[in-house]
Amino acid sequence: MVFMSCERPVNTPFYLDTSTCIDNGDYSSNSSISHSKRYKYVTIDARVMDVKDSCRLEQMVLTSRPGNDHPNISCSEIHNDLVYGFELSWIQVICDSYCGGNSCYRNDLNRVQCYSKIGLGRRLLYFFEGRQPPYVDYLSIAYNWYLLLNIVLLYLTAKMVLGAPCVVALLIYKWCRRHLSTNDAVEEFLQSQNNFMPIRYSYSEIRKMTKGFKDKLGEGGYGSVYKGKLQSGRLVAIKMLDNFKANGQDFINEVATIGRIHHMNVVQLIGFCAKGPKRALIYEFMPNGSLDKYIFSLEGRIPLSIEKIYEISLGVAHGIEYLHRGCDIQILHFDIKPHNILLDENFTPKVSDFGLAKLFLAADSIVSLTAARGTLGYMAPELFYKNIGGVSYKADVYSFGMLLLEMASRRKNFNALADHSSQIYFPTWVYDQVSEGNDIIMEDVTEEEKKTINKMIIVALWCIQMKPSDRLSMNKVVEMLVGEVECLQMPSKPFLSSLADVGDNLNPTCSTMQSGESSQSTQF
Template sequence: MSKVRLTVPPRFIIVLVVLCLCCVPCRAKDHRRYCQPSSCGNIRNISHPFRLIDDPKECGDLRYNLSCENNLTVLHLYSGKYFVLAINYENATIQVADANVHKGNCSSIPPYSLSRYNFSYDDPYSTYTLKGANWFNTYRFELSKPIIFMTCETRLENISSLYVDTSPCINALSGHSFVVTESINASDLLDSCPIELMVLSSWNGTKDVNRSYIDIHNQLLYGFELSWKEGYRRRSNSYCYIDADTNEIHCYSTSVTNLFVSGAIIIAVILWTGTKVVLGVPCVIVLLIFKLKRRHLSMYSVIEEFLQSHNNLMPIRYSYSNIKKMTRGFKDKLGEGGYGSVYKGKLRSGRFVAIKMLGKSKANGQDFMNEVATIGRIHHVNVVQLIGYCAEGSKRALIYEYMPNGSLDKHIFPKEGIISLSCKEAFEISLGVARGIDYLHQGCDIKILHFDIKPHNILLDENFVPKISDFGLARLCPLDDSSLILTAARGTIGYIAPELFYKNIGGVSNKADMYSFGMLLMEIAGRRKNLNAVAAHSSQIYFPSWVYDQFSEGNEIEIEDATGEEKTITKKMLMVALWCIQMKPSDRPNSMNNVVKMLEGEVELIQMPPKPFLYPQDMPVVADESSLEKTSSSSMPFGK
């Protein structure tokens, strides 16, 4: 019987050795998964990704720190302190309860609101879990439901069964306290009952209409569940899916190191299976390249088809070679972000421009088409002008008028701590932004909803005239449409209107931009971010809440070295901002035109707004408060 001899090319052996060496640090890096489990109180198996703060740094994930206090396992989540009741590693959920809720004391309630709104896409925790997934579909299950506390002006008679009276457990200082535990529509919310607190619960107990507040308090004691599986799926440099049968996570890494590992496995298979597989690999590579090329060509054809169908657009189309000449080979870089990079350029006429080179497109080039379709059809003093664009294969660029004073965030949140804008300049910028949004909503032949109003997207020209920019998330709709249906929330956490998360408080409309403007206006007036991690007192952490409390108590806002006129202007800006950030869209001003009139009018004509449903501090707890700069609890200097 003759023997078959398989000859292996030397270069394959060299590559295999190198790849095996590359695997060593990968394995070493993953040793944190095999640390000895920790324990605290009733939680006996604290293991990856969780860790106690005293565990070695290589154990667990630092984003999932737990502490052991008085033999109780504690999770510090945003501003709240929560006791860990259980950790389920099979379905990747953790059950926690607010530390301020006590058994046998039905008047004890959480001090801070916590709702779905607080959990952004980048958070390690989620209020959803994945019930099953494959390459094509992902099924998400909501783990926790809201419990809503509200205070009504008078005792309600014959109210809906949705409202449960909290007396005698909770006695409001003024009015009467009620709680709602079911999903409700905006029409079920009473104007005389503003929302005071919203918390989470996962209790599956009685839902009988005759339930008492004691039953609801038991829900608070039971706590709520969060998932960390969503966090891993989003954060890893991998494509991950969950096996619906075993509930295990399987990931295909896209990192360079893991590509080497995958390459080593492929080569091992090649060496084992012989010549047939070796010959088949090039075919697979060619097929993958062909598919990728086809996908990119499909995206380019979508963009090209869009440009052909909108041949009446005002901007000029430039070639990529023109773009390189304008930027002198991309020498003067102004900035960069997730969208790509921005370069300073110069037209033949001598006019300076800002050229945004777009990176990888999302949704088949939708961001590029959104900007061209929106800014390309309008011209307003407070909206950045789109001069031209480039769409040449994978090269996509947008050419804007140049804004020498950059974006607004650099002036109200300066790194050096020196505020360059005067109070009057800040007011004029605010008024200009409001006018620009009003024009987008009702000044064109079609309504344009921006969905991403924030300081970074407000640009300032040489005279500090504000210009609204970045229309990548914008949506067009007819002027007579009162609401818009969206499949997912869009915008930046901290500026997104609550109706984009809570569908039952009202439809999505132009008032979503109004809410974002209110949060922006609050930051312009205060010269600080609305969430401040270094505030010495909890009442100062969330700026809108502190401002409302000052106004409702009849206190004047303290501003360093401010004249009487500047204090009046600032108060007016803050009052208007509070009206714009009301939770329910129906409680906000009717339109941005009304907001403009409020800013242009006298502060005495602005009524005190209701207390908006203010979201809690979206930040981790600061461990060492002694190192923080202390400020007075009765005053908060602006611009610090």
């Protein structure tokens, strides 16, 4: 109940003018009241917004009246409320003492009801006329057991009905955990590599670079490649990996290998993104695409000259040689093919796609693989037949030899639609043609270009020998490609039983270079 003093009269049914209830003369004679004329009012349960601007609060008293929910209160009502005073509730004390802080309330029968925390039922405590001896309702105990029985039955029913969804949920959980462990493995690898040059980008930055993955350059088993632009204006190719291995091995392979090297004939890794399952590799942009678009006959495409094809083959050889011998560790690519040779604006070749690559110590001549890797048509035979020799860097030499044959002849090394069965396996057919002195059929080729083609073919045939020990090393491949074709001799026929000593087939005038390779064939 609020008593107020106002400078001006207040006209509201919720304010009671006290001049009708008390003697104005006696009231104004009180020394604590200002001598200036003021108007006295009283209201019930007033809020701050109910106090008029010209009024101020003089006094407040407690009352059990429920509030001023109706207008036109009277002096007698105010008097009765003041005489009655206000009530104190003992319910909270009982709740704390007997209900342990649980929820409780008093109903119309003056009964306090406590609710158990476990929610299995309820116990009732009765208090009459201020006494507090508890009376336990045993019917509630029986009710508790009834609820418990229903819960058990409900559980058994749910177990039978929801068993299948629970199994599905468990499988989904394990699948999520597996990919979380994949993400952890990738993140642990990235944290352990402190000397990386590539930059780590967020997924939002990747989306911004590609303008929402607008310009798609290509697609493969690894995912898709999009054209993007860095803030500096540099164009990049962004490879989004979506079908990665369970442990993220393809991503780790590419970052671990190409992230630590830099060579003019190896594509440069500028950055990467590893945000949970979203992974991307950011490479320098190659405007002329991959080599396969230029060495195979396609209508409407301008073919490259023999000289340019030769320069590209020499650049690829330099790139592979660098991977094998130019680093502290030996990097075996295992997937050399035209699709993985990219060309920049000047048609400078770049070896790319290190998803199958493996790193080994340079001193290790033989490596251990649990399964064959690569692309059919370019895979070395020792990846399938262990009895012909161990797996080493000579597997990349074989793949390069098959690539070199395709570049020299501008056709695929396997032609299932060939007119003659001898042409189905192209290397055998090429070997027979060159051995008999026949030219590989090509139109408008000069004599100098024929020499270049023959040189590339002979080097390729040396690279694809069945036994790894009979193949060249990449530094010898480079040496033979830059040498004169007259210094080259035909090797043994590939994939036949003739495995004669390499030195017996060489021209004496050029034996120094070739025999050097022969003596080193068992060392590398």
